[in-house]
Amino acid sequence: MRPENYQAVQLGDSNEYEIFIGPNHPGIEGNYAFRLLLDGDTIVKGTADAGYLHRGFEKLMEGRLWIQNLALVPRICVPDPAPMEVVYSMAVEEIMGIEAPRRAQWIRVMQLELSRVAAHLFTFGGHAATTGMYTPMFWGVADRDLVLDLFEEFTGGRVYSIYNIPGGVRRELPDGFLQKLSHLLDYLESRQNDYDNLLFTNQVFVKRAKNTGTLSKKDALELGVTGPNLRACGLEFDIRKNDPYLVYDELDFEIPTQQHGDAYSRILVRRDELFQSIKILRQVIEKLPSIDGPIRTTIPNPLSWNVKTGEAYARVESSKGELAYYVVSNGKDKPYRVHVRGPSSMHAVQTLEHLAKGARLEDVAQIMFSLDACPPEVDR
């Protein structure tokens, strides 16, 4: 027995009570908190509380050389780090007025899509776990690990690839890599049935996910929702198609959409996207060997790129939505200002608060995970 004290919580004169989800809570994605005011099981008001992962990225980046920031940027979104480096590189390239060689662009597409596959596999597991089903998480994470093996193969790092560099990519692909990629894609496709059976057509899961966290198209647009979450509301929009970057305009893929805007629509969109990514990767396997050339344009001494004065707003479609970097240079060896617009900064705060209102306690975690909100993007 040990002495133990308790903090008194004033409940007020109503029978509403407050509970905290997070930051140390399994129902929260990452290190994030959500304060709920409950009436019975129904949420009266949810308030997001961020900042637990705040590292002051934007400040840090102002204090580092252009190239040093490369190692920093992937940390902004841990489950899906590749788009971070690509978009940063793209922004810097735009200011410098250079373009990555075509081969590098194809490799970047490959990296982005692999990262999307990994991120979606991760999300399935997370989403399922919030409804009490852990097996998809075990499967998804294990399968994602196979993707990470490939990342390790060609970028040298499992999670943080730090593989892009303004002007191209850092290294040529190792021999036989595309073959390995092809095997992985075969494997992932062969797993489709298992996942469908276990998760996507699981009656209990469908019941839980349908009509949970329903977001109308109008609300979604108003709240600045992007990415798969927006597509789940019925808007066929994808930056890869509508504001193409790299070589996406040469690729053949579809934009999966759903009409209902609920958790189930969102996970279905993600599922379809995963297979679209596989389709894109197949095209990369086919095309890449025929694209010769350098993987990097010559850049001046990395210790002191003086990027000329200017600004650029580069954006890509990450697995979570619209990811954008606003980079300002004043001609010095360090960025003057970098503003990171993480997709989750919209999803995890206002959208989540909007959806939580009136939702049930059981559904909060699911709503958050179905939005695939990534807290470090909010906190930076």
Added chain:
Amino acid sequence: MNYSELLAELFLMPLVAFVVGLLMVLMMRKISARLQRRIGPPFFQPIYDIIKLYGKDTQISHGLIHDIGIVMAVGGYIGAELLLPVPGMDGIADKGGIITLSYFLMIPSLGMALGVGQCANPNGSIGISRALTAMLAYDIPFILIVFGAAWHYESTSLVGMLEYQQTHQWGIVEMPLLAIAGLFALQGMLGKQPFEIYIAPAEIATGPMVEMSGKYMGGLFVMQSFQLYTAGVLYASLFLGGGTTWLELLPKAFFVVAIPMSIAFMFPRYKTEDVVRLMWKWPVMLALISLAFIL
């Protein structure tokens, strides 16, 4: 029967139940591991866990009621074990029938409710209110099943039921619908997905267990192994004819427990109202139809 033998039985029955229960816990974890494509825990893992929990230096009590709650939780099951006849040991099964057993099975939940209430953790309170709702949900079919079985076997004593089945056919053959309803109730009693809402880590941080720690948590682990054993043996006794030897009973019990376990890792959890709706719909309906036949 002399008293020394009875005393030995009273000591042995919970002990056997505990050991078998631990094996069942191990089986449960191994099943989940297999389905999740991994190796799973080592053989002695359940016992390590319990000893570790009891060996903790810090033991936080939230007051007397909290302590009593856990004692009730474990004690309820120990009581239940004594009422469960097993090969070679009847304990006090002939003194109290299945009705008494049913009451004993409710004690742990109530004990938990008491203990958790004392913790003053909102997650725990929500959890326990859900647990009680869930208990209400699965107790209706459970009571119906007990009622049906007793009617069918024309006995409220488990010993009698076993004797009946050994002379006649297994309960599952004679009352298949009731047996299926029993499976539902079993899933609910064990608190496994899809009826797992009261634990719900993602929402309320394992609900009732949120403030449990050290030996209290250990108590819950012990309770869990008793619970699995009770469920397995009770179902085997009600519908699978029990067993005259341990070799006959244990495979049945393990099999019975394996069913909800295998299902559990394939499903998410229902919401509370869905649990109630489902439990009061299908198993109750099945049980009622079955009852109609029996009556």
Added chain:
Amino acid sequence: MNKHKSIDEILKKVNDVKILHKRERRIRVDVAADSLTTVLELLKGQASFVHLSAISCVDWIDDGEFELVYHVWSYEENCLVSVHTRIDREKAKFVSVYDLYKPADFFERDIYEMYGVFFIGSPRMEKFILTEWHGIPPMLKDFDSESYVQNTFNWTEYNPDWLQELEQQGGGIAIKPEEIRLSGELHNMSTHRERDKKKKQDNVKGWKS
């Protein structure tokens, strides 16, 4: 680049707008602070720029100004317009665009806590990420993160065996990374020079023989 002509025409209704077509689907617009809301209203109302992608703030400390950049996107035009405006750094107040764009809630609050710019009419002008921060808004250029860190935290002091051995031989740590990083003098060789001052004397001797 004439693809977005209609946007140009809409924008020309406002006085003193500078329009720059940076590349395909990227337009930069510079406006005076007081006509910013008008521009955004026009963009949203007449060219369906319904998506506020971000509001960025840049601290131009030498000019004594904050630059606010509103990135808006039109799903119909498929075009991103960045509306730049500058406000006085001392009187860091501006109107909120929350009525027009709900996401402004997040961005304005972010800018408020990171830069201290107060947005009149924004629903939640309070701390969000930096609830446990008591200093000046950290993103301001006059906040020196490095010296704050130096004053607030300690670094691990390592003393491994190999280092002790080297020290016994007369070597040891020569240039600490902080020396070149925190002084901001990556390209000033002063650290090397300090260290080598004595050495060079020796070298000179060496040269003579």
Added chain:
Amino acid sequence: MKKELKIKEKSTERTNPLARVFDDFISFCQSKSLFMLHYCTGCGAIELPPAMTSRFDMERLGIQPMVTPRQADILLITGYVSVKTLKRVILTYEQMQSPKYVIGICSCTVNGGMYWQSYATAKKLNEYLPVDVYIAGCMPRPEAVIEGLQRLKNNIKNDRKEQKGSAWKDYFRRYDYYLGNQQHLFGDDWQTPTDIIAEAKLYGLETEETYGKHTDQLLKIQKPLLPQEMKVRMKP
């Protein structure tokens, strides 16, 4: 600095040989069954799901995730801790039950890591909490995490002989040091609901360094917190 202060506790070494065997057995079980707190403090947390799930299956080592600090034995600090998180981490740590272990993962827990320039992150974890095992990497691969956990297991198993797996005692023995660092970061009015000094007394782990000017400061502001009154009010 820390090494000098490592005092051999008399109370841990029992004279009765049977008791020693018993203690060893408990340590053995403790090393075989570790519950890990499910708290992703930083980016290193992304390598925990792989370590826990099918591919690297931590459960074969007897390690499983737990969701509340009460049940957990291990607190994994997976990378940088921002000051805001650090407060919660300390609260969490104090709520955990002894014996409890802290594992520092990633570079950031040792010397600030990537974020050494950041105004928002704490640089040295062991200034605020006693750390048992560090795992190097940014972030360490699941295999490395597992190796680190195995090192912890070994330390726990040989605790009585080697005094390695008991960093948690250090928190009580040198509470003033830790509290001082915490106060430096969070301000002088920092307090937690847990009464560490009373606990130190309970365990007999008080040393001279349990007290100091920082604990004096704490005692000045500490309000005796009463258990919460349970009130149920129905809607009128």
Added chain:
Amino acid sequence: MKKIEYKDKGSILNPLKNLQFFARKPITEKLQPRPASASYRGFHINDMDKCIGCSSCQKICDNAAITMVEVPSIAEDASKGIRNLRPAIDYGRCCWCALCVDICPTSAIELSREYVHTCDGDETDSYFVFPQESGIHGLNFEKGWTKTKDSDLLDRERRPMQEMKPEDRIDNFDEIVDGFTMEMAVEEASRCVDCGLCEDACPAHMHAPNYIRSIYEGNLEQAVEWMYETNPFSHVCGRVCTHICESACSLGRVGEDGVKTSQPIAIRWLKRFAMDHVPKTKIKQIAKKGKATKKSGQRVAIIGAGPAGLTTAFDLVKKGHQVTVYEAQPKGGGMTRYGIPNYRLPEDRLDQDIEVIQSVGVDIQYNVRIGKDITMQQLQKDNDAVVLAIGLQNGRSTRIPGSENKNVKKAVDLLRMIPKGEEFEVPKSAVIIGGGNVAMDIARSLARLQKQKFGKVGITVSALETLGKNFLADDEEVKESKEEDITILDARGPVQCVIDKKGKLTGLETVKVVSIFDDKGRFAPKYDDSDKQFHEAEMVVEAIGQMADISVLGEELTEELEWNRGRIQVDENGSTSVEWLWSAGDMVNGPDVIHAVADGHRVATDIDKYLRKEKKS
């Protein structure tokens, strides 16, 4: 891909299909850590022999994780660009981004495939690692992320310098090298990694990294300012410096196979570029910067207006002393004027350097020969200190038979005559003995004269050293000489100058050289007498070294001074055994401009110290 419709309710049985996984094997890996991929970014390894301590890794490290540690057991060699610093890495900061690998000029630092390191809470010292070849735990893991052709972040190729074509330059003394354009200079400057090895190597310790940086930033005036901090002969050095800095340049290192060949930064050309592009008036302003406003009232006399003498004068004047330089020749510059041909160093550039020095306040008295016009005693009386910086004007002789012939000349004498315009008979064919830069200078100068006069070149250079191995002259010189139709015979030792009966020189006889130095490294050439050759020539020029003309000193002083192997004995500050006399420049250090400049600074510092002391007392 199977489509799933939203309206599907799903099935309760579908999930149960996955019970088939009871029959499938687990996919769990073994507990033993797997080997990482071939290019994994694991723990560091560092090849101690390849590492030069340039600390580029420290600068690019985004986490400030790299500390440079001094290792006394490693020999430093500034001229080769090797410091005894080695990186130690703080794993409490490192993020394994491998930028240090990609930047390392010598591919010394690499990452291995080792990735497991754990330690107990009180063992954080193990996080500060000093990478060696065997890795953090000495386990000799395989290499992971290493430098490849693509991953190299450095720009290894020098921007090509435009030069006059051999046929255009051979018949005149116009400057050969065009110099960089602004764009090229910035590009070339951008290659610099700021390691400072050049600065260490430079005898005058010119702040090369700083002025390269300034050029990169386009701020040429700033660059010139950096140069004038250490070298008032930047124009000269921008053209004819022996550029030890470039041999020390970390970018001159060639890394592993697969990495492009690497060329050092053209530090000399960059210096030249900056000097050429800043107007003279501006340079004068820059040179004046930091000049003492208060006069000390003390006087210093300097003998010889060469680089050493003028640098000393420049420094002393800036420190407020009054300085007079006495020069025997009609113009200043010493050996730079009278020893270096115009095509390498145009006279107007030299004039400018001297003019700038004069503009600071140095008084130069031309055509004053010490010992003749003024005696040393006089100088001593009039001044507080005297500096002897007369250089090496007299050529050494081989003393082989026949070398006393009038057509056997010394290179320095000839070289002095050319800029002065003094006439001499240009031979149709000539043999040069010697393989240094002076030999090349005279060979190429003669070649130009021959071309002008006869329209064709007939020059043979005979050197003891072997080409490509230990040849003394710069590679460029050799290359350009060959382009200019000069025959270079390496590994040949002169035996005798063949003189016909009339006493006329007909040529030179040489033998093959087997080795130049003996076991102890002393100069003792061995010849293979069987391999004899005769080279026809009207003139033989000896270019095997110079010596000082010490006649200026006068007998009394010569007696008073201490000598060491024919040179005046000086201490490290250039102070001779006579209190008021210093000696600097070639006569102390051998022929080299940058050494002379370095010497000048050193002597000036010492004199200043001496004068201050004197004043106080």
